[in-house]
Amino acid sequence: MPKYYTPKQANDSLPAVRPLVEEMMEISEKIRAHQPELWVVAQKAAGNGGSPTLSKLLPDFDRLHEIIHQIQDMGIQIKDLTIGLIDFVALRDGREIYLCWQCGEASIKYWHEIEAGFAGRQLIDWE
Numbered sequence: 001m002p003k004y005y006t007p008k009q010a011n012d013s014l015p016a017v018r019p020l021v022e023e024m025m026e027i028s029e030k031i032r033a034h035q036p037e038l039w040v041v042a043q044k045a046a047g048n049g050g051s052p053t054l055s056k057l058l059p060d061f062d063r064l065h066e067i068i069h070q071i072q073d074m075g076i077q078i079k080d081l082t083i084g085l086i087d088f089v090a091l092r093d094g095r096e097i098y099l100c101w102q103c104g105e106a107s108i109k110y111w112h113e114i115e116a117g118f119a120g121r122q123l124i125d126w127e
């Protein structure tokens with residue numbers, strides 16, 4: 001059963017969630033910056049027992065994995081690592097919806113229907 005957030009609860013969680021999302025974005029950007037060479041490095045490493053480049057990035061992969069699970073364990077869904085987009089599951093009129101937050105926003109002000117996605121964001125008009 002999902003954890004349901006009220007807008008207040010979701011906003012109250014932002015001081016803990018915001019730094020995790022920011023770190024997640026930084027790590028994913030670092031990994032993406034090395035993406036073209038990672039496949040070649042991984043192929044070579046498989047054949048010769050390792051690679052300094054890959055070894056340097058392994059802690060980043062481990063930390064990213066840890067952060068993702070930490071956020072998900074809070075009942076928060078990660079929608080986009082690149083822009084730091086997350087959704088908090090909530091109930092509105094008896095149905096599940098998402099409270100939507102993107103890194104850089106001061107607070108959670110928007111919600112959307114599950115099937116509507118980011119493009120369907122609407123201003124929260126209840127508490």
